[in-house]
Amino acid sequence: MPYATNFDSTWCKQVSNSLLAWFAANRRDLPWRVHYRPYEVLVSEVMLQQTQMQRVVFYFTRFMTRFPTLQDLAQADLDEVLELWQGLGYYRRAKNLHSLARKIMADYDGKIPSSCETLQTLPGIGPYTAAAIAAIAFEAPCVGLDANVLRVLARLFDCEEDVSTTVGKKIMEDLALKLLPQGRACEYQQALMELGALICGRSPRCRQCPWETSCLSHAHGTVSQRPVKAQAVSRLVRYQMAGLVFDTQKRLLLCRQPDTGIWANLLTLPDCEATQDKLSCGHYQAFLAKKTGLLGKAQNWHLTLKHSYTKWQIFLQVWAYIVPQAKVSAPFVWVEPADFSRIPMPSPHRTALQRYLDNFSENIV
Numbered sequence: 267m268p269y270a271t272n273f274d275s276t277w278c279k280q281v282s283n284s285l286l287a288w289f290a291a292n293r294r295d296l297p298w299r300v301h302y303r304p305y306e307v308l309v310s311e312v313m314l315q316q317t318q319m320q321r322v323v324f325y326f327t328r329f330m331t332r333f334p335t336l337q338d339l340a341q342a343d344l345d346e347v348l349e350l351w352q353g354l355g356y357y358r359r360a361k362n363l364h365s366l367a368r369k370i371m372a373d374y375d376g377k378i379p380s381s382c383e384t385l386q387t388l389p390g391i392g393p394y395t396a397a398a399i400a401a402i403a404f405e406a407p408c409v410g411l412d413a414n415v416l417r418v419l420a421r422l423f424d425c426e427e428d429v430s431t432t433v434g435k436k437i438m439e440d441l442a443l444k445l446l447p448q449g450r451a452c453e454y455q456q457a458l459m460e461l462g463a464l465i466c467g468r469s470p471r472c473r474q475c476p477w478e479t480s481c482l483s484h485a486h487g488t489v490s491q492r493p494v495k496a497q498a499v500s501r502l503v504r505y506q507m508a509g510l511v512f513d514t515q516k517r518l519l520l521c522r523q524p525d526t527g528i529w530a531n532l533l534t535l536p537d538c539e540a541t542q543d544k545l546s547c548g549h550y551q552a553f554l555a556k557k558t559g560l561l562g563k564a565q566n567w568h569l570t571l572k573h574s575y576t577k578w579q580i581f582l583q584v585w586a587y588i589v590p591q592a593k594v595s596a597p598f599v600w601v602e603p604a605d606f607s608r609i610p611m612p613s614p615h616r617t618a619l620q621r622y623l624d625n626f627s628e629n630i631v
């Protein structure tokens with residue numbers, strides 16, 4: 267039996283009522299849970315993609331202060347949006363949010379669509395985010411299945427399917443909809459997410475759970491095996507190099523990325539691919555000379571950072587150089603020291619710059 271089938275409408279009602287009562291008593295106060303305005307729900311859901319709730323609170327509040335309406339966001343420069351996003355990571359979300367605001371102003375008379383299907387046609391809005399926005403902002407009868415929600419439901423129904431697969435997600439969606447209390451999609455969606463975040467996490471606290479007596483995996487002693495995990499995929503290794511290239515005016519050389527790719531539109535340290543045996547000061551110097559004509563004098567400083575992205579495990583080696591003052595052409599630009607902290611940069615590059623400045627700030631500022 268891949269999942270439980272022995273529940274009736276009375277059981278479903280009991281389960282959803284206990285969840286909503288628990289949520290009413292335990293919900294965290296969050297800035298986007300005050301008015302449930304569609305624009306606020308939209309921004310919060312985009313920020314919450316791949317980011318922890320506590321981190322989002324600060325960024326959300328600041329974003330709303332600067333762009334209180336969808337129209338304000340649509341009229342802003344992308345650079346300003348990226349600047350406010352700095353530190354949240356996954357900058358593509360900021361770019362999508364900006365394009366989405368412009369599209370809604372142009373095509374939907376400034377009104378955020380309420381249907382899950384239409385929301386999914388907007389930039390950066392996938393099935394989960396669309397369903398969550400439709401449920402929370404418009405009480406649409408749908409359920410967004412993020413990792414928290416999938417975990418909780420997989421345990422409640424003791425599901426033996428891998429819920430990261432299309433089949434597993436469809437099973438979970440059907441079951442989640444059976445529990446959905448009519449006209450209360452907003453509370454229900456958030457209650458599921460909150461239960462997953464606060465009670466039914468990696469180490470579930472079943473004694474404090476409103477579903478302790480209903481939960482099938484708890485009854486069957488299979489909680490630790492739910493959700494069923496897909497086989498871990500090992501990451502592919504990549505080696506990259508980047509340079510902190512300063513001129514004698516202490517300006518830093520940056521590179522404007524094109525509008526596609528993981529760092530679309532950001533300013534980054536000039537970087538290049540390498541192989542493990544080519545990670546060297548000389549390899550980067552040759553790259554820099556070829557791309558910009560600049561001949562750098564290496565500083566007695568370098569570091570290697572490890573970070574991962576989707577299927578990649580990346581080893582990034584960063585060296586520092588001083589070069590003579592010279593003009594550079596696009597996509598390269600010189601940035602003044604006073605602007606270092608406000609430039610939106612990918613976090614590994616930001617980390618490298620910060621570590622260098624922590625050691626040698628007297629050289630630069």
Ligand code: SF4
Pocket residue numbers: 418421422465466467470471472473475476477478479481482483484489
């Ligand atoms: S009883 Fe335990 S396993 Fe079941 S939903 Fe609650 S916390 Fe999760």
